[in-house]
């Protein structure tokens with residue numbers, strides 16, 4: 001069972017992951033196929049990664065298909081990842097948007113690849129702390145979505161290990177917005193109920209989304225091929241309000257993929273807005 | 278940037294020193310307990326940030342923090358508690374005493390870096 005999988009096995013996995021999620025796994029990362037799927041194969045009693053792939057070839061609709069895609073996906077995240085962007089959100093982006101929405105009293109924020117939930121809960125805590133009146137009196141929607149059912153489950157549960165809450169989360173927020181439950185830290189209901197979770201594949205249709213004021217699509221486009229990235233960004237353009245902001249990961253940029261966005265700099269942070277036609 | 282590391286474990290001090298060195302701190306002072314740390318402060322003035330253990334002989338971290346905060350000359354110094362105490366009650370006491378941030382042991386380099394970033398120190 002040890003060693004590398006059959007090359008056609010890796011090829012199959014790469015194609016499956018690309019078809020389902022648009023994520024490109026480089027052939028040089030074939031070792032990941034072994035290290036991430038061996039436990040899946042073992043749990044399913046399929047005797048190794050080659051056996052797992054054999055199973056998927058014979059039963060393309062097997063529930064293991066999504067488990068495999070999940071296992072091959074990078075879910076790394078943390079609370080308030082990239083502090084400068086959150087500072088920009090709290091001190092520039094949100095105050096300005098709130099000013100502009102005084103009449104409508106509606107604000108929609110979307111965390112579009114939310115992984116285990118740290119990002120949407122960071123948004124919710126920030127709103128609750130800095131803009132409590134808006135949260136209490138306006139129609140504030142914080143939508144959190146991801147492709148992975150497993151990640152969504154973790155996100156909705158809102159329970160984190162000590163190591164996870166140690167990273168990036170301000171201590172005053174930890175004591176205020178979490179409670180300790182048998183060695184874990186659980187997001188309090190007042191924060192959790194601000195976030196609505198839903199399954200959403202970014203390369204499939206996005207039904208039922210209202211126009212978005214702040215769209216966090218961070219550290220996910222980076223895994224897509226150029227064509228997919230372009231396609232997704234053009235839909236971002238459609239759902240983003242004309243004065244809304246798109247936040248990307250610090251290693252991502254729309255620059256070469258969509259001329260319809262312009263960069264907005266806030267000190268060390270960057271957001272993107274639709275260019276006005 | 279100057280830092281002060283206060284921990285009774287020499288091994289922990291060494292780990293933190295290496296970490297801060299990598300974040301381009303230049304002056305890094307160490308103390309093995311709160312009393313030594315106060316002496317360091319009165320000799321050389323406040324650092325930009327202090328990483329402070331809780332459980333130490335002679336004077337523990339909580340008392341050290343309270344004493345530091347009773348002298349406004351130290352207001353410029355950010356304080357991060359770095360401790361095995363991992364419950365909300367300890368956190369609240371530390372924050373009330375005047376600590377700015379709180380990291381639980383065991384930590385990774387990313388944990389400390391994130392905390393310093395939250396305080397605007399790196």
Ligand SMILES: C[S@@+](CC[C@H](N)C(=O)[O-])C[C@H]1O[C@@H](n2cnc3c(N)ncnc32)[C@H](O)[C@@H]1O
Pocket residue numbers: 020021022023073074075076077078081112113114115116119145146147148151200201202203217218219220249
């Ligand atoms: C590295 S995490 C980023 C989490 C968070 N946004 C952050 O920046 O910390 C990437 C997430 O993208 C999700 N993902 C990958 N492909 C996706 C797709 N096609 N549609 C929706 N989510 C996807 C993964 O499941 C994973 O949770």
Ligand SMILES: [Mg+2]
Pocket residue numbers: 284285286330331332333
């Ligand atoms: Mg100690």
